[in-house]
Amino acid sequence: MAGKVYIGVSGWRYEPWRGNFYPRGLAQARELHHASRQFNSxxxxxxxxxxQRPASYAAWAEQTPPGFVFAVKGGRYITHMLKLRHAQAALGNFFASGLFALGPKLGPILxxxxxxxxxxxxVFEEFLSALPRTTAAAAKVALGRDHRLKGHELLEPQHRQRLRHAVEVRHPSFVDPAFIALLRRYQVAWVVADTPQPWPLYEDVTADFVYMRLHGATELYKSRYTGEQLDRxxxxxDAWRRGGQPQDARLVSFEPPPAAGQRDVYCYFDNTDKLHAPDNARELMxxxxxxLTPSAAGRWTP
Structure with a gap:
């Protein structure tokens, strides 16, 4: 038995993709429809x-096939401006802004x-402990919204489910077994982020799923992954989805993760600038x- 695997790209509106990945003449309003038939996430x-607004989330859900999943990126106002401090109202705004309109297509939050x-x-203990683990808990967080939504809000989940969270770090101080232990305590995934920048690249498993972001192995956001790199x-x-980990895994902590018979894996290519992300995602699939396409019934079955 193995976990589900979701592979796709980060975003879908890129000018260079038009006439290349997207068929020439395809209306911009149809780009998500097209991309969601090429990737399952x-x-x-x-x-x-x-x-964003509830109407936007509802439209995105409507344009994608059954079984498709969105990973949703948390607001930079929380992470980059507030730097997680005094973020209760901002978290309320984020969860009230329309995520619930995705229904069962709401995947992990990055x-x-x-x-x-x-x-x-x-700071991180307080932030991780405040993250809601279910849509019902997220609805309670959403009640803490402030005036910024100006009436554009959705407070009632349309689908009851667990919520998954993942964190991508870019400072060397996170290369600390104590941080890995903290993530495991709250079942938050360490993002496996491949990049040529001096950002931490480790592959610790800290939750019941794995989240990957492949930004480009040799040139940030641009370089194409070779066949050998995709093989690895x-x-x-394959190891993660079967509950294990690669023999050559790069680890911060040598404490093993909790035992699991299987794990879901979410992988997104972000090497977008030279059109490589869609090709690499399909090659990995x-x-x-x-x-490589939804079933005859129009449903993704990862």
Whole structure:
């Protein structure tokens, strides 16, 4: 038995993709519809830059097939401006802004931290403990919203489910077994982030799922992954989805993760600038034997 595997790209609106990944003449309003028939998941990153609206989330859900999943990026106002401090109202705004309109297509929530934010145990303990683990708990957090939504809010979950959270760190102080232990305590995934920048690249398993972001192995956001590199990532995913970990895993902590018979894996390519992300995602799907299109019933079955 193995966990589900979701592979896709980070975002879907990129000018260079038009006439390349997207068929020439495809209306921009149809781009998500097209992309969601090529991948079983996409990372929704507009939510990082600003609060979205329920109507937008509902439209995105409507355009994608059954079984499709969105990963949703947490707001940079929380992570980059407030730096997690005094964030109760901001968290309320985020969860009230329309995420519930995705229904069962709401996947993990990604919290990306800036390179100048280091590991402060008390701050991260408070933040991780405040993250809701179910849509019912998220609805309670949403009640703490403030005036910024101006009536554009959705407070009632349309689908009851667990919520998963993942964190991407970019400061060397997080290379600390204490941080790995903290993530495991709250069942939050350490993001496996591949990048040529001097950001931490480790592969510790800290939750019942694994979250990957592949930014480009040699040139940030640009370089294409070679067949050999994709072979290794495929082997890693295969180990993780079966509840294990790669023999050559790069680890912060040598304390083993909690035993698991299987784990779901979410993997997003962010090497977008030179059109490589869609190709690399499809190549990785092939290596893992994942379906390259929805079933005849129009449903993704990862």
């Amino acid at each position: 996409i990372e929704l990153n507009g939510s990082f830059y600003s609060l 919290w990306q931290f800036p390179p100048n934010l280091g590991f402060h145990p008390a 990532w495929a082997a890693c995913i 092939e290596r893992l034997g994942l379906p």
